[in-house]
Amino acid sequence: MTAQILDGKATAAAIKSDLTVRVAALKARGITPGLGTLLVGDDPGSRWYVNGKHRDCAQVGIGSIQRELPDTATQEEIEDVVRELNADPACTGYIVQLPLPKGIDTNRVLELMDPAKDADGLHPMSLGRLVLNETGPLPCTPQGVVQLLRHHGVEINGAHVVVVGRGVTIGRSIPLLLTRKSENATVTQCHTGTRDLSAHLRQADIIVAAAGVPHIIKPEDVKPGAAVLDVGVSRDENGKIVGDVHPGVAEVAAWISPNPGGVGPMTRAQLLVNVVEAAERDADADAVSAG
Numbered sequence: 700m701t702a703q704i705l706d707g708k709a710t711a712a713a714i715k716s717d718l719t720v721r722v723a724a725l726k727a728r729g730i731t732p733g734l735g736t737l738l739v740g741d742d743p744g745s746r747w748y749v750n751g752k753h754r755d756c757a758q759v760g761i762g763s764i765q766r767e768l769p770d771t772a773t774q775e776e777i778e779d780v781v782r783e784l785n786a787d788p789a790c791t792g793y794i795v796q797l798p799l800p801k802g803i804d805t806n807r808v809l810e811l812m813d814p815a816k817d818a819d820g821l822h823p824m825s826l827g828r829l830v831l832n833e834t835g836p837l838p839c840t841p842q843g844v845v846q847l848l849r850h851h852g853v854e855i856n857g858a859h860v861v862v863v864g865r866g867v868t869i870g871r872s873i874p875l876l877l878t879r880k881s882e883n884a885t886v887t888q889c890h891t892g893t894r895d896l897s898a899h900l901r902q903a904d905i906i907v908a909a910a911g912v913p914h915i916i917k918p919e920d921v922k923p924g925a926a927v928l929d930v931g932v933s934r935d936e937n938g939k940i941v942g943d944v945h946p947g948v949a950e951v952a953a954w955i956s957p958n959p960g961g962v963g964p965m966t967r968a969q970l971l972v973n974v975v976e977a978a979e980r981d982a983d984a985d986a987v988s989a990g
């Protein structure tokens with residue numbers, strides 16, 4: 700068997716094309732959605748991601764607000780920029796690019812964000828809304844995974860999904876999304892404390908690998924016909940991405956997401972979805988209050 704590709708680039712392009720129409724409709728109502736980003740430090744990877752987010756905004760017609768601080772920035776300096784973005788009327792939603800430099804209390808920064816402007820779905824209020832099944836921004840990478848599966852017609856309803864990893868941006872929240880009634884999956888979450896990871900993986904209809912450990916998912920761990928999503932990003936000595944999934948898995952799985960070109964572009968597309976949905980919610984609320 701050679702797996703079919705869960706094509707994140709093409710799926711993200713389709714989402715962005717839909718968003719272009721929705722942004723034009725907002726502009727016709729006098730509203731231009733704006734995405735703000737705060738980048739602290741000069742990590743080339745983070746800078747690349749942030750620049751990509753602004754390129755995406757330009758593509759669909761969303762405005763950009765780009766804020767940067769050096770890696771010597773103090774907690775107070777970072778929090779001052781967060782307050783400015785909270786107050787900026789041009790900024791519909793924003794993200795603080797993670798990770799922040801060592802010594803910065805990330806949770807304190809995220810908690811200071813106006814939850815109504817949380818474009819990442821990582822504010823405690825947004826995560827709480829997800830637990831309570833309320834409307835709000837969804838965490839971008841986990842929702843990117845769900846959309847990638849849906850777009851390719853991979854059955855999630857009733858599937859046994861094994862998630863490897865428990866990091867805040869992905870592993871922690873993906874079971875919350877997949878166990879909603881609309882998705883209806885059964886989820887096993889594995890992590891560094893899991894005994895016999897292979898035994899869990901072999902039961903999975905869908906594997907979401909977000910461990911950040913190169914090639915931790917081996918062909919012999921995968922049930923023939925499973926769908927395998929590679930969310931892990933490690934780098935080799937030449938800076939090339941090495942995912943969590945061994946290339947040989949493509950011979951066993953029915954579906955596989957490439958890395959790069961799989962979940963990464965979906966993360967960026969979902970960020971734009973969150974901004975446009977926030978602008979649409981604001982516009983509808985304004986229309987109601989105007990009578």
Ligand SMILES: Nc1nc2c(c(=O)[nH]1)N[C@@H](CN(C=O)c1ccc(C(=O)N[C@@H](CCC(=O)O)C(=O)O)cc1)CN2
Pocket residue numbers: 747748794795796797798819839840868940958959960961962963964966967
């Ligand atoms: N505030 C946030 N910080 C971080 C998040 C996040 O969702 N919010 N996730 C990651 C980084 N990230 C988004 O910020 C991100 C990662 C990867 C991609 C992407 O498109 N990757 C490409 C390949 C890129 C390359 O060659 O290096 C792909 O997979 O095709 C987009 C966004 C951590 N921080």
